[in-house]
Amino acid sequence: MPSIVKPQVTHPGLEHNALGLTIRDYEGGMSTLCAGCGHDSVTAAITHALWESDTPPHMIAKLSGIGCSAKTAAYFARGAHGFNGCHGRMPPIATGASAANRDLLCIGISGDGDSLSIGLGHLAHLVRRNVRMVYVIENNGVYGLTKGQFSASADVGSTTKRGEANHLQPIDPIFLGLSIGATFLARGFSGDKRQLVPIFRAAMAHRGLAIIDVISPCVTFNDHEGSTKSYLFTRQHDVQMTVTDFVPPAEEISATIPDQGVVSIPMHDGAMLRFRSVPDGYDPTDRLAVMEHLMSARGRGEIVTGLLYVDEQSSDLHELGNTTDRPLTQVAYEKLCPGSAALAGVGFR
Amino acid sequence: MAAQQVAQPRSKVNDFALKLANVNGTGSSSANNLLMRSIFRMGVPVSGKNLFPSNIQGLPTWYEIRVNKDGHVARARTYDLMVAMNGQTYARDIAEVASGGFTMYDSSWPLDRDLIREDVTYLGVPLAEMCNDEFRGPRERILMKNIACAGALVAMLGIDMDVIAQLLTEQFAGKERLRESNQRALRLGHDFATSHFDFPLPCHVEPMDATSGSILIDGNTAAALGCVYAGATVAAWYPITPSTSLMDAFSKYCAKFRRDPETGRNNYLVLQAEDELAAIGMVLGASWAGARAFTSTSGPGISLMQELIGMGYYAEIPAVVFDVQRVGPSTGMPTRVQQADILTCAYASHGDTKHILLFPAHPAECFEMAATAFDLAERFQTPVFVLSDLDIGMNDWVSPALEWDDSYVPDRGRVLDAGELRELEVYHRYEPADAESVAARTLPGVSELGAYFTRGSGHTIEGAYTEYPEEYQAVLDRLARKHTAAAEHTPAPLVDQSAHSAMAIVTLGSCELAVLEAIELLAERGIAADYMRIRGFPFGAGVRAFLEAHERIVVVEQNRDAQLRTLLTLETPVSKDQLHSVLAYGGYPLSAEDVVDGVTKILEA
Numbered sequence: 001m002p003s004i005v006k007p008q009v010t011h012p013g014l015e016h017n018a019l020g021l022t023i024r025d026y027e028g029g030m031s032t033l034c035a036g037c038g039h040d041s042v043t044a045a046i047t048h049a050l051w052e053s054d055t056p057p058h059m060i061a062k063l064s065g066i067g068c069s070a071k072t073a074a075y076f077a078r079g080a081h082g083f084n085g086c087h088g089r090m091p092p093i094a095t096g097a098s099a100a101n102r103d104l105l106c107i108g109i110s111g112d113g114d115s116l117s118i119g120l121g122h123l124a125h126l127v128r129r130n131v132r133m134v135y136v137i138e139n140n141g142v143y144g145l146t147k148g149q150f151s152a153s154a155d156v157g158s159t160t161k162r163g164e165a166n167h168l169q170p171i172d173p174i175f176l177g178l179s180i181g182a183t184f185l186a187r188g189f190s191g192d193k194r195q196l197v198p199i200f201r202a203a204m205a206h207r208g209l210a211i212i213d214v215i216s217p218c219v220t221f222n223d224h225e226g227s228t229k230s231y232l233f234t235r236q237h238d239v240q241m242t243v244t245d246f247v248p249p250a251e252e253i254s255a256t257i258p259d260q261g262v263v264s265i266p267m268h269d270g271a272m273l274r275f276r277s278v279p280d281g282y283d284p285t286d287r288l289a290v291m292e293h294l295m296s297a298r299g300r301g302e303i304v305t306g307l308l309y310v311d312e313q314s315s316d317l318h319e320l321g322n323t324t325d326r327p328l329t330q331v332a333y334e335k336l337c338p339g340s341a342a343l344a345g346v347g348f349r
Numbered sequence: 350m351a352a353q354q355v356a357q358p359r360s361k362v363n364d365f366a367l368k369l370a371n372v373n374g375t376g377s378s379s380a381n382n383l384l385m386r387s388i389f390r391m392g393v394p395v396s397g398k399n400l401f402p403s404n405i406q407g408l409p410t411w412y413e414i415r416v417n418k419d420g421h422v423a424r425a426r427t428y429d430l431m432v433a434m435n436g437q438t439y440a441r442d443i444a445e446v447a448s449g450g451f452t453m454y455d456s457s458w459p460l461d462r463d464l465i466r467e468d469v470t471y472l473g474v475p476l477a478e479m480c481n482d483e484f485r486g487p488r489e490r491i492l493m494k495n496i497a498c499a500g501a502l503v504a505m506l507g508i509d510m511d512v513i514a515q516l517l518t519e520q521f522a523g524k525e526r527l528r529e530s531n532q533r534a535l536r537l538g539h540d541f542a543t544s545h546f547d548f549p550l551p552c553h554v555e556p557m558d559a560t561s562g563s564i565l566i567d568g569n570t571a572a573a574l575g576c577v578y579a580g581a582t583v584a585a586w587y588p589i590t591p592s593t594s595l596m597d598a599f600s601k602y603c604a605k606f607r608r609d610p611e612t613g614r615n616n617y618l619v620l621q622a623e624d625e626l627a628a629i630g631m632v633l634g635a636s637w638a639g640a641r642a643f644t645s646t647s648g649p650g651i652s653l654m655q656e657l658i659g660m661g662y663y664a665e666i667p668a669v670v671f672d673v674q675r676v677g678p679s680t681g682m683p684t685r686v687q688q689a690d691i692l693t694c695a696y697a698s699h700g701d702t703k704h705i706l707l708f709p710a711h712p713a714e715c716f717e718m719a720a721t722a723f724d725l726a727e728r729f730q731t732p733v734f735v736l737s738d739l740d741i742g743m744n745d746w747v748s749p750a751l752e753w754d755d756s757y758v759p760d761r762g763r764v765l766d767a768g769e770l771r772e773l774e775v776y777h778r779y780e781p782a783d784a785e786s787v788a789a790r791t792l793p794g795v796s797e798l799g800a801y802f803t804r805g806s807g808h809t810i811e812g813a814y815t816e817y818p819e820e821y822q823a824v825l826d827r828l829a830r831k832h833t834a835a836a837e838h839t840p841a842p843l844v845d846q847s848a849h850s851a852m853a854i855v856t857l858g859s860c861e862l863a864v865l866e867a868i869e870l871l872a873e874r875g876i877a878a879d880y881m882r883i884r885g886f887p888f889g890a891g892v893r894a895f896l897e898a899h900e901r902i903v904v905v906e907q908n909r910d911a912q913l914r915t916l917l918t919l920e921t922p923v924s925k926d927q928l929h930s931v932l933a934y935g936g937y938p939l940s941a942e943d944v945v946d947g948v949t950k951i952l953e954a
Binding site (some may be wrong): 005007029048056058059060061063073078079080081082083084085087089091092094095097098099100101103104121124125129186216245258317318320321323324325327329331333335336337338339340341343346347348 | 386389422461548564566570577578579580582585606607609612613614615616617619620623624626627628630631632633634635636637638639640642652656660661682702719730745749751753754755757758759766791793794795796797799800801802803805806808814
C-alpha cells in the first residue's frame with residue numbers, strides 16, 4: 001500500500017513522562033513529506049510538547065483539512081483519533097468535536113491555503129467562538145501539492161521558483177486574529193524547535209483558541225532566492241519579540257530566575273506564562289500595544305516570532321454556551337429525554 | 350348601510366374554504382391564527398395555509414382556511430369566501446372565488462372595479478373607518494383592523510364568540526390592556542356584521558367533536574421535539590427559510606427540558622454556524638466524537654453541504670439533516686413549497702454516493718422520524734436526510750397528540766468501548782463488517798486501542814491511505830451493500846389496496862391529504878385506485894411488491910422533473926412505462942383537484 005508504516009523502535013535510555021510514556025509513544029506514522037520539509041520539524045515540536053505535558057494519547061483529537069499540512073496530523077500521536085476532513089473545513093469539524101466532548105485536547109493542523117484562502121471564513125468564526133483548541137498554521141506561502149501556486153500568505157514581491165512575483169497583499173493570521181478577538185496568538189519558525197515547544201505547551205493549557213502561525217518552508221517549491229518564506233530569508237529576518245517559559249501548575253516558580261524584566265501571566269488552570277524577554281512597552285495582554293509593535297516591526301521587514309498575545313480572561317465556547325462540565329457525549333440518555341409525560345403541554349389544544 | 354339580503358346557495362356547513370388576502374407586515378397573521386384556532390376549538394377539522402412572501406413588509410400575503418367535516422383539509426383551489434384586503438391582488442383574488450361565493454371588502458372606500466363579478470355577493474365592512482374612530486395611533490389602527498376583520502368573519506362563519514374570547518384571554522394572559530383592545534376590535538367587526546347582514550353565511554361552522562385528542566402543531570416544532578426526545582445534544586445550523594423555526598423550537602425546548610435543575614447548566618449546545626458548510630462540518634465533528642448531532646436547512650443549504658456530505662458517507666460518520674424543502678433552483682421562491690430536493694439528497698455529493706432518506710407527511714411523522722433518523726444514521730454510520738417541506742414545516746396542522754414510547758432505547762449502532770477493544774487482537778476501522786455490511790466504530794477519548802485516522806481520501810478496510818484499485822473498491826462496494834441493507838430498516842410505505850385496482854397512485858410527504866381526497870373524488874367518478882405513500886429510501890420490499898402488483902401507476906409529487914418517479918425507475922425493477930406523473934410545482938400546497946385533473950388527463954390519453 002502507498003502509506004508507509006513507521007517501525008516502532010524504542011531505546012532503553014528514553015525518558016518517561018508522568019504517565020510512564022516515552023516520546024516514541026507520541027509519534028505517529030512515517031512522514032511522506034519531502035526531505036527537509038518544515039512541517040516535519042513542527043510535528044517533532046508538537047510530539048515533544050504532548051509528551052512533556054503528560055497528555056494521555058487517547059484524549060487527543062487531531063484534526064486537519066487538505067494539503068501537505070493536513071497530512072502531518074497522521075505523523076504524531078498514533079494513539080489518538082485523527083480526522084482529516086475537507087479543504088478548509090477543519091475549524092467547523094473541530095468545533096463539533098469539541099462541542100460534543102469538551103475533555104478532548106483538539107489539535108488542528110492547517111496550512112496557509114487551508115486557513116487563509118478556502119477556510120478563511122471558518123477560521124475567523126472559530127476565533128469568534130473561542131473554541132478551546134490548538135490551531136497550528138504551517139505557513140509556507142505556496143500550494144505544494146498542486147505544484148507551487150502562491151497562497152494568500154505570500155508576501156508582495158516574493159517570487160515563484162520561475163521568478164514570477166506575487167502582487168497581491170498577504171493575509172497575516174496574527175493581524176487577523178488581533179482584529180477579531182483572538183485570545184492566543186503566536187508565531188514560530190519550524191527551524192526553531194526550542195521556541196516552539198513552550199509555545200505549544202502554553203497553547204495546550206490555554207482557555208480558548210490558541211493560534212500558532214509557524215513559518216514552515218516548502219523545500220520543493222518555495223525555498224529559493226526570491227522567496228520570503230525560505231529557510232534563509234526567515235533566519236535572516238526572524239526577530240524574537242518575546243521569549244516565553246511555560247510553567248505547569250505543579251511546578252514551583254524557580255527563584256533563581258531574576259524577576260527583573262519578567263512578565264508573568266497566570267493561566268486559568270494554575271499554570272504560569274513567564275515572558276523572559278520582551279521589548280520595552282510590550283505588554284502581551286494589551287491588544288492595541290501588540291498591534292502597534294507588530295505593525296512597526298512589519299514596516300522594518302522583520303518576521304516577528306514568539307508568543308505575541310494572550311488573553312486568559314475571555315470565555316470559551318462551552319462557557320459561552322453554559323454547557324455542563326460533563327462532556328455531552330457522556331450525559332446519559334435518560335437525562336436527555338423528557339419522557340412521554342412532558343408531551344402533555346405540547347401543541348395548541 | 351341598509352341590511353342586505355344574502356343569497357342562499359347549497360348549504361356548506363363545515364365544508365368550505367376561505368382566503369384572506371393581505372399586505373404582509375400589517376399583523377394579519379395573529380388574526381388569521383385566531384380564526385383557525387377557534388374553528389379547531391369548535392371540534393371541526395381545519396387547515397390553515399400561510400402563503401407568505403419572502404419579504405418583511407409590503408408584499409401580498411394570503412392565508413387560506415379550509416374547513417371539512419370529513420377531514421379533507423388539503424389546500425382548496427377555489428374559495429367560498431374571499432376577504433379581499435389587498436388592492437395589489439384584487440384581480441387574482443376575485444378570480445379564485447367559487448361561483449355563488451362571497452367577497453368581503455373594506456367599504457371605507459368604494460368597491461374597486463377589479464373586484465366586481467356578477468356571480469359573487471359582496472359584503473362591505475368599513476374596517477378602516479371603524480378602527481380610525483375607535484383606536485388611537487396608526488400602528489394600533491392597522492393591527493386592530495385585522496382583528497375587527499376577524500370579528501366580522503366570526504359573525505359570518507358562525508364561530509362561537511365565547512371560544513374566540515377565551516383564545517384572546519389565553520393569548521394575552523397578563524396583558525390586560527392588549528386583551529381588552531383586541532376584544533373591543535373583535536366586537537366592533539362582529540357587531541357591524543350582525544347588524545348589517547343576515548348571518549351566518551351558508552358556508553359556516555357548527556360545533557363537532559372531530560378534533561378532541563388532537564393538537565395544532567407545525568412540522569418544524571414537532572421535528573425539533575423529536576430531536577430533543579431522540580437525545581440530540583449538538584445542533585448546528587445557518588438561518589434559512591423555511592427551516593429556521595425548527596432550530597428555534599429546538600433551542601426553546603432544550604431551554605425547557607435540558608437545563609440541569611441542580612447546576613443550571615445545559616445538556617445541549619446549539620451552534621449558529623457561519624454558513625451551511627460549517628453547519629454540516631460541526632455535525633460531522635460532533636457525531637464523530639460520539640454525540641447525536643443534526644442540522645436543519647433547506648435546498649440552498651443542501652447544495653452548500655455537498656462536499657462534506659460525501660465525506661460523511663465515505664468516512665462513515667453519522668449525521669442527521671432536516672431539509673425543509675422550498676422552491677428551487679437557486680434562490681427560487683424561498684417561502685413557497687416544493688418537493689424538489691429528492692434526487693439531490695438521494696445522491697448528494699460527488700463520486701458514487703447514496704443516502705438514506707425519510708419522507709414525513711405531517712407533523713406527527715416529523716416527530717417520530719427524528720428518532721428514526723438518528724437510529725439509522727448511527728446504525729449505518731452515514732448521513733440521513735429527513736425531507737420535510739415548507740407546508741408541513743411552517744403551517745399548523747391538526748395532528749393526533751404526539752406520543753412517545755418511554756421504552757425507546759436509542760440505536761447507537763456498533764461502537765466499541767475500551768473493554769471490547771481490549772479483547773480484540775487488533776482494531777481496524779472498516780472491518781470486519783457485520784451482516785448489514787457495517788463495521789464497528791470507536792470514539793475519540795475512549796482508548797488508544799481504538800485510535801484510527803478518519804479520512805475522506807482513499808482508504809483500505811483497515812482505514813489506511815491507499816491508491817490501489819482493489820483496496821479502494823473493497824470499501825466502496827461494501828458501502829453499496831450497506832445502503833442496500835438499510836432498505837429493510839427505512840419506514841415501510843403506507844398502503845391501501847382496498848380498491849383492488851390495477852391502477853394505483855403513489856406519492857410521498859405532504860401530498861398525502863390531497864391524494865387521499867382525490868382518490869375519493871375519483872371513486873365517485875367510477876375510477877378506482879389503490880394507494881401507496883412512500884416513507885423512506887432505499888426502497889424496501891413493501892415498495893417493490895406494491896409496484897409489481899399494479900399495472901398502471903401514477904406518481905404524484907411536487908416538482909417539475911418527476912424526481913420520485915425517476916428514483917423509482919433507478920432503484921426498483923419497475924418499468925418506466927408503467928409509471929405516469931402528476932406534477933405540481935408552482936409553489937402552493939397540492940390540491941385534490943390538481944390530482945384529479947392530472948389522473949383524468951392520463952386516463953384520457
